[in-house]
Amino acid sequence: MNRKCDHCDREATVHEVTVRNGVKIERHLCEECAHASGISIQPQKPIDELIKHFVVAQGLTPVVPPAAQPARANACPTCKTTFAEFKQHGLLGCADCYRAFEGQLLPLLERAHEGGQTHVGKLPKRAMSEVGEEAVREAAARVAEEREQRVRMIRAELDQAVKDERYEMAAKLRDQLRKIELRESQAMQTDAANEGGAA
Amino acid sequence: MSEQPSDVPSQQPEGEKPQPAQPALEMGAAWLRGDGESHDVVMSSRVRLARNLAGRPFATKATRRDRVETMQVCRDCVMNAALAEKMIWVDIHGSPALERQLLVERHLISKNHGKGRGANPNEDPRGVAISVPDERLAIMVNEEDHLRLQAIRSGLALGDAWNDIDAIDDKIEAKLTYAFSSKFGYLTACPTNVGTGLRMSVMLHLPGLRLTGEIEKVKRAATDMALAVRGFYGEGSEPVGDLFQISNQATLGKSEAQVLHELERQIVPRVVEYERLSRRELLAKRRVGLDDQIWRAWGLLVCARLLTTEEAMGALSLVRLGVSMGLLRSAGPGAEGPTMRVINQLMLLVQPAHLQRAVGRELDQEQRRAARATLVRTKLTRPRIA
Ligand SMILES: [Zn+2]
Ligand SMILES: [Zn+2]
Numbered sequence: 250m251n252r253k254c255d256h257c258d259r260e261a262t263v264h265e266v267t268v269r270n271g272v273k274i275e276r277h278l279c280e281e282c283a284h285a286s287g288i289s290i291q292p293q294k295p296i297d298e299l300i301k302h303f304v305v306a307q308g309l310t311p312v313v314p315p316a317a318q319p320a321r322a323n324a325c326p327t328c329k330t331t332f333a334e335f336k337q338h339g340l341l342g343c344a345d346c347y348r349a350f351e352g353q354l355l356p357l358l359e360r361a362h363e364g365g366q367t368h369v370g371k372l373p374k375r376a377m378s379e380v381g382e383e384a385v386r387e388a389a390a391r392v393a394e395e396r397e398q399r400v401r402m403i404r405a406e407l408d409q410a411v412k413d414e415r416y417e418m419a420a421k422l423r424d425q426l427r428k429i430e431l432r433e434s435q436a437m438q439t440d441a442a443n444e445g446g447a448a
Numbered sequence: 449m450s451e452q453p454s455d456v457p458s459q460q461p462e463g464e465k466p467q468p469a470q471p472a473l474e475m476g477a478a479w480l481r482g483d484g485e486s487h488d489v490v491m492s493s494r495v496r497l498a499r500n501l502a503g504r505p506f507a508t509k510a511t512r513r514d515r516v517e518t519m520q521v522c523r524d525c526v527m528n529a530a531l532a533e534k535m536i537w538v539d540i541h542g543s544p545a546l547e548r549q550l551l552v553e554r555h556l557i558s559k560n561h562g563k564g565r566g567a568n569p570n571e572d573p574r575g576v577a578i579s580v581p582d583e584r585l586a587i588m589v590n591e592e593d594h595l596r597l598q599a600i601r602s603g604l605a606l607g608d609a610w611n612d613i614d615a616i617d618d619k620i621e622a623k624l625t626y627a628f629s630s631k632f633g634y635l636t637a638c639p640t641n642v643g644t645g646l647r648m649s650v651m652l653h654l655p656g657l658r659l660t661g662e663i664e665k666v667k668r669a670a671t672d673m674a675l676a677v678r679g680f681y682g683e684g685s686e687p688v689g690d691l692f693q694i695s696n697q698a699t700l701g702k703s704e705a706q707v708l709h710e711l712e713r714q715i716v717p718r719v720v721e722y723e724r725l726s727r728r729e730l731l732a733k734r735r736v737g738l739d740d741q742i743w744r745a746w747g748l749l750v751c752a753r754l755l756t757t758e759e760a761m762g763a764l765s766l767v768r769l770g771v772s773m774g775l776l777r778s779a780g781p782g783a784e785g786p787t788m789r790v791i792n793q794l795m796l797l798v799q800p801a802h803l804q805r806a807v808g809r810e811l812d813q814e815q816r817r818a819a820r821a822t823l824v825r826t827k828l829t830r831p832r833i834a
Contacts, residue, residue, distance in 0.1 A: 328509040340592065342509035344502065344627035344635040347642070354639055358632075358700055361640050363674055365701020368633025370644040371614070373621045376502065376628035384630035395703050403709065421713065429705075 256282040325349040369395045400429060477554060477600075478582040480796065482788030484603020488772040489720045491651040491691065491792065492600055494555070495609040497617055498636045498645035499595040500627040506637040507592055512573075515590055519573045521624065522589040529619045531587075532579035540564075541571040546810065549801035551576065552681070555600065556586045559681070585616060592637050593645075595620070604720070606648050606712045610704060633700065643700030648711050651680070652719060655690040655769040656726030659738075666719060670694055673715065680761075680795075689761035689795055694719070727773060742770035746779050749824050754817040760798040760824060767791055780828055794827055 253260065255277050324331045330342030332350055341347070347354065359366055369391050377385055403422055410419040479492040500506060501521065505514055527537055540548060540561060548562035557576050564571055574590035588596040597620070599612035627635040633643040641647075657663040667677050680691040694716070696707045730738045745766035748759070768791045770776040776785040796802055798820050804811050807819050 328505050330509060334508075338508065339640075340508045340637045341506060341639065343505045344500065344629075347629060347632050347635055347639075358639055358642070362643065362698040362700035362702070365643065365698055367631055367701060368629075368643045369701055369706075370633060370646075370703040371617075372630075373626050373628055373634075375621055375624075376626050377630070379625075380628075380630045388630045392703070395706065399703070399706055399709065406713070418713070418717070425709070425713070 252277045254278050254282050323350075367391065396429065396433070400426065403429075477796075478584050479555075479600045479602045480789065480792040481602040482792045484601065484605050486717075486720045487603040487788065489653055489723045490604040490716065491653050492602055493604055493606045493609050494598060494600045494647075494649045494651070495606060495613045496599075496647045496649075497595075497597045497613055498593040498634065498641045498647075499597065499617070499620070500635060500637070501594050502625040502627045504594065504627075506594075507590065508637065515573050518594050519575060519590050522587075522595055523575060523577070525620055525623045526577045526587050526589070526595075529623060531577075531616050531619060532582075532585055534580050535577050535585075536580050537575055537577050539573075539575045541568070541573050541575075546801050546804060550805055553796060553799040553801050554583065556583060556598075557588055558591060558596075561588050561591045584612065587616075593641070604650065604712065604716060606650065606708055606716075610648070610708055614704075640697070641699055643698075644702070644704050644707070646699055646704050646707060647695055648707055649693045649695030650711065650716055652692050652694060652716075652723070653690055653765065653768060654692055654719075654723050655765050656723045656730060658690050659730055659741075660726040662722070662726060666722060667692075670715075670719075674698060675715065688758060689765040691765070691795075727769070731773065739775060742766050742775055743779075746770070746776060746828075750780075750828050751825075752821045755798070755821040755824060756817055757798055757800065757820070760820055761795065764791055764795050764798070768795075781830065786828060790827060794824060797823060797827075 259281070323333075325342055325346045326349060327345040328342035330346055330349075332353055335341055335346070335350065341350075355366065368388070372385075372388055372392065377388070380388075403426055407419055407422040407426070410416075410422060479494075482491075484490070484493075501518065504510075504518055507515075510518065523537060527535055538547070538551065540551075540557065541564075543566075545564070545566040548557070548564070551557045552559055552562040556578055561574060561576070572590065574588070576589065577585075577587040579585035584600055586598045586600075588598070597613050597616055599609040599616070601609045601612075629635060634645040636642050636645055654663060654666070657666055670677050674697050676693075676695050676697050678693045678695070679687040680689060680693070694711075696702075696711060698707075745763035748755075748763045749767060752759075767776065767786065768788065770779075771786055771788055771791055779785045797806060800816060803816055803820055803823065806823060811819055
């Protein structure tokens, strides 16, 4: 019933299925062999692996001994994580690592996020109050632009749904558009209220 | 699970009742209800946000003291922010292995969060806050990120789950400052989560696509659309019971609303339609064969004296298919056949930690197979009260 490890006689507890070009590749390993071959059970493994392979394939950073000068220059000033360390487990040491490794992270982020390079989405009030007016304006502009694009996309889908007589979907899409507009007008009211308060 | 403890096959003498369980574990998880949009195919919808506190090192660089502090700050916040009518907190590092596994099986913590052999003073301090009794909300503290907020719902309800978690996130942010950059968004330990920190996933039951041999096509299509496809228990888990999780991967450069729209309005409805089409096709072209497989599965569940998890999950999957297609109406003691809810519950109850909790003691593999068969048989053949 239970499968044996590909490498030894123990029971396989780690199963990896990779689909490449439509071909399914399976690996079944016991925990120890999995660990030895660098597979650990972590969320989002496919992407983690992608990053690891990508970093290695692109030769983004030469592996330098930790004591060497370049490695130290390449450490995060806050938490002292080096980029080589990050490559090892795919985890950063602190929030400042993003600034310290920005140049090296960018191509990797693009690859992992379907080309995405900058944040578009929710803006936390408290944290945003500390990033400066310029940054707030830019982030808000990105959010507004994205919303317009999305509204255009949903309108097109709505037209198509009506054409195809998929009325249930059309009703849902219409409802979605109404909610977006409602939120927009609410946000404008809040902004106006805030500005009024500040004046 | 709300009908406990009377419906649990007790294998121990009376009077030797197990310790009272942690409250959440005796209650029913709302996502098992088997209702909501497209519940014939979509078992549950889950939304998770990754968040970190500003000015505190991430897990890899945190000292024990950092971790203890982070945990206290987060626990105090989430337990005092009135996030739900009732929340419980579980110290994972202080919990025995069976409790941890139970939480993993209920999808309340990740495998990674539950790892370890049992209470051990040297383990990394970490925990989880859970809303009870619905278990709709779970907040992991000191996982890969300081906070992992999760909302889960029955059926296709990603929008509702997003609204739940969005509000929770606001309440927490009113008290704590998140690590955030206007350029990269919410800063996470792993750059694959940076930006929105959002993971939306649906648990799909796709027996029709498996029986018609189309499942690989769907998996390939999902992978091509940069979605992740995983089994019932996530990463590295085998797709047992024809259950598959589909989730977004990109979190940078895509808004929450966009990810929601793509999954809930574009991708999932198509997979649901595809699965329903397969079911209709099976009914039209392979009716006898389909009936046979479903009734054999029913026969196995109500007759077997020993059941492995895989066997039970495989048969439960077919029975769930039969229930959703109305093919099992004459099965069991009720007039309407088994309910979706009972089948969903059983898919959880047959898992090793749940089984041992139900019986009230630790069991070896052989004992588990016997207890599993007894539990399933009792649940499916005993006349329903409600
Ligand atoms: Zn091995
Ligand atoms: Zn750092």
